[in-house]
Amino acid sequence: MLPSLDAYDAYRWAQDRFDHRDYYAAAKVLRRLVDEHPHEHELGDARELLARAYYHSAQLEPAVTTARELLAARPDHAYAALLLARSLERLSRHEEAASARRLADALGAVA
16 A cells, blocks of 8 residues: 555545456455455445455455455345455356356346
8 A cells, every 4th residue: 555645545545446457456455445444334335346446356255255244244236246256256256156147136236
């Protein structure tokens, strides 16, 4: 992480990296941010962005883990269910993906 940044600025920097399609750099900063603040509820957006960055950088196992963590904290998180389904599909774990896809559909996720 950039050492001089507080949590908010680190998140904004990671969001900028994500917006510029530097998903790996975004994931690296977000992982550290989430690890340093594991119990802060306001980091939900950071956790979602982390899952997205993992997915887009083809770090699929961490994407699955992070999406599951999001769903454990918020079972109604439709986008987390969709990220989980897509990550599992890319890993050819089709049975698990089908279950996650059904959940995403039930939650109203837009594919």
